[in-house]
Amino acid sequence: MQTNPLEILAYCLSRTINDNEIVYVGTGLPLVGALLAKATHAPNSTLVYESGAQDPLFEGKMPWSVACPWTYYKAPIILDMPNSFGQCAAGYVDLGFLGGAQIDKYGNVNTTLIGTYEEPKVRLTGSGGGNDLASLSDRSVLVGLQTKEKFPEKVDFITSPGFLNGGDEREKLDLFGQGPWRVITQLGVYGFDDETKRMKAISLHPGITKDIVDMCTGFEIIISDDITETEMPDETTINILRNKVDPFGVFTKMPL
Amino acid sequence: MEKNVFKMPDKQANETERDYHIRTSRNRLVDTNSWREVHFKKSRNRINKCMSLKEAVQEFVIDGDIISDTGFSWVRGCTQAFFEMIRQEKRELTLMGAPIGVGGIPIGGGIIGYMHNSYTGAEMRGIDKMFHRSIKEKKVEPLSEWSHGAQALGFKAAQMGVPYLASKVMLGSDMVKHNPYVKISSHAFKDEPEKDMVCLIPALYPDIVFIHVQKADKYGNAMIWGPVVNDIALSVASRKVVITCEELVSEDEIRNNTSGNSIPFMYVDAVVEMPFGNVPGSVPGYYYWHRQWWEQGVRIAFQSDENFNKFLDYWVFSCRDHYDFVDKLGGGIREIVKRNKLTKVAEGLNDIGVIDYDYKEVNSEQYPYWRYPWEESYEQEINRQTETLLRLKNLEEFEQSQNNKGGII
Numbered sequence: 001m002q003t004n005p006l007e008i009l010a011y012c013l014s015r016t017i018n019d020n021e022i023v024y025v026g027t028g029l030p031l032v033g034a035l036l037a038k039a040t041h042a043p044n045s046t047l048v049y050e051s052g053a054q055d056p057l058f059e060g061k062m063p064w065s066v067a068c069p070w071t072y073y074k075a076p077i078i079l080d081m082p083n084s085f086g087q088c089a090a091g092y093v094d095l096g097f098l099g100g101a102q103i104d105k106y107g108n109v110n111t112t113l114i115g116t117y118e119e120p121k122v123r124l125t126g127s128g129g130g131n132d133l134a135s136l137s138d139r140s141v142l143v144g145l146q147t148k149e150k151f152p153e154k155v156d157f158i159t160s161p162g163f164l165n166g167g168d169e170r171e172k173l174d175l176f177g178q179g180p181w182r183v184i185t186q187l188g189v190y191g192f193d194d195e196t197k198r199m200k201a202i203s204l205h206p207g208i209t210k211d212i213v214d215m216c217t218g219f220e221i222i223i224s225d226d227i228t229e230t231e232m233p234d235e236t237t238i239n240i241l242r243n244k245v246d247p248f249g250v251f252t253k254m255p256l
Numbered sequence: 257m258e259k260n261v262f263k264m265p266d267k268q269a270n271e272t273e274r275d276y277h278i279r280t281s282r283n284r285l286v287d288t289n290s291w292r293e294v295h296f297k298k299s300r301n302r303i304n305k306c307m308s309l310k311e312a313v314q315e316f317v318i319d320g321d322i323i324s325d326t327g328f329s330w331v332r333g334c335t336q337a338f339f340e341m342i343r344q345e346k347r348e349l350t351l352m353g354a355p356i357g358v359g360g361i362p363i364g365g366g367i368i369g370y371m372h373n374s375y376t377g378a379e380m381r382g383i384d385k386m387f388h389r390s391i392k393e394k395k396v397e398p399l400s401e402w403s404h405g406a407q408a409l410g411f412k413a414a415q416m417g418v419p420y421l422a423s424k425v426m427l428g429s430d431m432v433k434h435n436p437y438v439k440i441s442s443h444a445f446k447d448e449p450e451k452d453m454v455c456l457i458p459a460l461y462p463d464i465v466f467i468h469v470q471k472a473d474k475y476g477n478a479m480i481w482g483p484v485v486n487d488i489a490l491s492v493a494s495r496k497v498v499i500t501c502e503e504l505v506s507e508d509e510i511r512n513n514t515s516g517n518s519i520p521f522m523y524v525d526a527v528v529e530m531p532f533g534n535v536p537g538s539v540p541g542y543y544y545w546h547r548q549w550w551e552q553g554v555r556i557a558f559q560s561d562e563n564f565n566k567f568l569d570y571w572v573f574s575c576r577d578h579y580d581f582v583d584k585l586g587g588g589i590r591e592i593v594k595r596n597k598l599t600k601v602a603e604g605l606n607d608i609g610v611i612d613y614d615y616k617e618v619n620s621e622q623y624p625y626w627r628y629p630w631e632e633s634y635e636q637e638i639n640r641q642t643e644t645l646l647r648l649k650n651l652e653e654f655e656q657s658q659n660n661k662g663g664i665i
Contacts, residue, residue, distance in 0.1 A: 027380050050404070051328055051483040061602065064547060065379045067328030067483050069540065069602035080484050081354060082412040085405035089424060112401065117434055123391040125377030125384065127431060128355060132405030135425045161428035173427045174452040 001235045005186045006252045008205060009143065010036055010241060011233040012184045013097070016141045020044045021094040024137055026129070027063050027071075028251055030097030035245045040237055048093065050129045052079035062250040085129065088136035089176055096133035096140045098180075102155040103144050105199045105219040107162025107180030107192060109134065110155035117157065127159045134160035139181035146185035152218040163197035170197070187213055189230055190221060198222060203230040261436045262286055262458075278320030278348045281370065282399055284463065285322055285350075286437060288419065291461040294495040298522065302475045305527045309577065312466075312498045312526040313340045321463035322350040322372075324411075324494065328485045329357030329379060330537035330545045336530065336578045337466035337500065338362040343572060350399065352462060354407040354486055358537075360386030360554065363396055364564045365572070374402040378554040386558040401431040406438065410460030411486045414493030422454040465494040467519070468534045470541060472501035476524025477510045482540025491519040502542050504529040532592060535582055541605070544598035546585060 003011075006029065013033025017023055019042040025034045026049075035058055038045050046055045053072035063070040072078050079087065087093055100109035101124050111130055115121035134140050142162075144150055162180045163170045170179050183190040188204040200222035204213065210223050233241070246252045264283050267276045284290060307315070317323070327333040335358055341349070342365035351362060352372035359376035362368050364386045376387040390396040402410075405425045413421045422441070426432055432440055432455065443452040467487050472478040478499045480487060491497050499519065504527070510518070538545035557567035575581045585591050600606035 051331075051485070053483065057604070059604075064545075065329050065331070067331040067485070069538070069544070069599060072483060072540075073602070074604045078483050080488065081404065081408040081486050082489070085408065085425070112431070117430075120392055122383070123388040126373045126375045126401065127403040127429075128375035128377070129404040131403035131429055131431065132425045135403075135427060136405070158428065158430045164428050170428065172451070174424075175427055176424050 001238055003233060003238060004254045006254060007238065007241060008232070009184060009186060010252055011237065012189055012230065013141065013143060014040065016182050017042050017045055017095060022046045022048060022092055024048050024088060024093045024096040024133055026050065026066050026097060028099065030143060031063065032246050032251045036241050039240050039244055048087065050084060052081060052084040054079065062246060062248065085132045085136060088133060091138070093137045094139070096137035098130050098134060098140050098142050098160055100142065100144055100160070102150055102152055103142050103183060104152055104155045106164060106166045106197055107142060107183065107199065108155050108158045108164065109142060109160040109162065110157045112157040112159045114156055130160045134162070136176045138177045140179065142180050142183045144185055146187050146216045148216060148218045151216070163192065166197040187216060193222060201227055203228045205230045206232060264290070274319055277318060281320050281322050281350045285372070285460055286458045287461065288459065291495055298525065300522065302521060304474045305476050305524060306474050306504070307526050307528060309337065309340050309500065309528045309530060312528050313337065313344055316464055316496050316498055316525055317341055317346050319347045320349070322352060324462040324465050324490055325351070325353030325356045326465055326467045326487050326490060328483055329355055330550060331483065332468050332534060332539055333357055333537045334466035334468055335361060335537055336533055336535070338365065339572045341367050342568065352407065354402070354404040360384045360558045363387055363390050364558065365568060368396055370397050370399050372400045372402060373398055374404050374407045381551065381554050384554065384558060386564065400435040400437055402435065403431065406455070406457050407460065408486050409457045411489040411493045413457065413459035414461055415489040418459065420456050420458045422456055424454065426455045427453055460493060462490070462494045464496040464498070465490045466498045466500055467491060468500045468539065470501065470539065471503050471505045471509065472499050472527055473505055473507045473510050474527055475507065475521035476527050477507065477521045478519040478524065479510060479513060488519060491523045497524050498526045498528065499524050500528040500530045500533050502531055502533060502539055530578060532582055533578055535578055535585060538599060540603065542599060543592070543595035544602055546595070549585065
């Protein structure tokens with residue numbers, strides 16, 4: 001079945017969620033992934049939002065923003081902001097999603113600026129809840145479009161800490177949680193080396209080779225010779241995604 | 257900048273009150289003494305605090321104040337208060353908040369001089385181009401970088417009356433290098449230096465907040481439902497608090513309430529009755545946001561000063577208040593009914609069926625002026641706008657001649 005890259009991304013994101021987990025979501029593709037997981041292999045997972053909403057019901061509408069009515073649709077309770085992050089610190093969040101303008105080889109994420117602080121080329125949004133999730137939730141999944149610029153050797157500004165400069169640097173700070181666990185892009189699914197904490201490929205999407213990955217990355221991603229191909233969604237899953245999860249194609253239809 | 261922001265500088269002999277207020281805004285953010293002092297000066301009595309938004313902005317917003325955004329982005333925010341500040345040409349304000357949802361509007365409106373940023377953006381539509389340009393062109397000076405959680409904890413600390421809180425957020429990030437307020441420290445109760453680090457976040461005290469709520473009484477007792485985000489904390493953390501409400505209700509209704517979060521009257525300086533007062537944003541239970549309007553703003557108006565000035569002329573300077581704004585948005589009552597229905601369905605309070613929430617992106621053809629589908633031409637819209645301006649001018653003169661301060665309709 002024909003699938004577009006956004007659908008594949010959504011599918012890969014959904015596979016990072018296990019059943020019975022609490023997932024902290026924003027909006028955009030991670031939300032689609034979480035909803036798809038809930039509609040397929042992880043029906044008992046619970047979504048929580050930065051708006052503080054716990055376990056809203058889902059009726060086919062995509063929230064525009066993390067405080068949109070659909071993020072708290074029939075939610076039994078809505079926490080205030082410090083308690084919402086407190087929930088992550090308290091061990092009631094298994095998984096958080098992070099997007100970023102830049103992701104580096106140690107999984108550090110930049111959403112603050114491109115350039116230097118004094119002379120920024122592009123001023124981005126700032127941390128929002130990204131830093132809090134990266135610091136507090138048990139494991140985080142990074143998602144981004146993979147290009148040389150967006151995957152540099154070192155991010156211009158560490159907004160959300162991954163493994164900092166690798167090795168045991170993150171451990172030394174005693175941040176909560178394991179740190180970045182997966183990176184999902186249009187090319188593949190990556191994890192991090194246990195020792196060095198460098199980004200390493202877990203699987204590449206069909207048709208993607210090491211050369212393509214190298215061309216789209218500002219550093220070397222460790223890719224073993226026997227790298228597997230990313231599992232693709234079957235027809236049933238795609239039908240659920242298109243008809244039930246994102247029926248209007250808000251986040252999974254390719255822009256024209 | 258003073259090296260230690262925690263030390264309140266003395267006023268210099270030749271310095272005006274206004275200059276001193278602006279210069280010390282970065283110190284006031286964490287100055288507990290002046291924060292308490294302001295609170296002690298507030299009336300302890302239950303007095304009628306009703307006034308118009310115009311009067312509240314006139315009386316309570318001073319050049320150089322630190323203002324925090326409220327609500328979450330366009331949900332229960334304070335966009336109309338920003339509009340009024342732009343109309344009254346307030347200057348050199350410091351903008352903060354977790355998040356800053358529609359930062360481009362006050363920034364582009366020229367009222368902001370400084371920022372304590374945690375998030376200023378357009379969510380699923382990406383970066384806030386006005387914010388980006390203003391920082392790049394150094395029209396706005398960023399004073400500090402925060403995560404949402406850190407700034408939220410700062411407000412929480414103020415609410416709880418503690419000097420600071422220790423957290424794991426912001427550790428290892430570059431934000432701490434660009435934030436003179438937070439401090440990385442080792443865990444005070446463990447005898448292992450350089451291990452188990454924490455980030456100390458001081459109580460944060462903005463000067464003023466405008467909190468839009470669903471219901472309030474004339475004394476300022478206020479009720480919020482839906483996401484409260486930081487607003488309950490901010491009502492204590494802030495020196496001055498203006499409540500704007502959808503409905504001004506009797507004290508009984510508040511006293512009999514068994515649900516919802518509330519702000520007690522003593523924190524509140526002014527109450528403004530503003531039905532439909534958070535347009536073009538949304539209010540849980542009342543109305544849905546105007547996504548197309550917002551998108552026109554972030555995608556088109558924020559792109560250049562030229563675009564934004566037209567946008568301001570149309571939406572801010574040629575509107576006396578939010579009633580005029582609603583008229584322009586979609587013809588008054590039409591707009592109200594539609595938005596109300598949209599939100600009731602979106603929140604599951606009504607099951608009238610499928611409503612098209614229209615995810616189509618706003619394109620540039622709709623710019624520069626808002627055009628209703630039933631309007632024939634661009635010229636017609638220009639004429640209408642000119643008429644509106646004339647009408648407003650006449651009305652203003654009339655109001656002045658009657659010595660009418662303008663008030664609640």
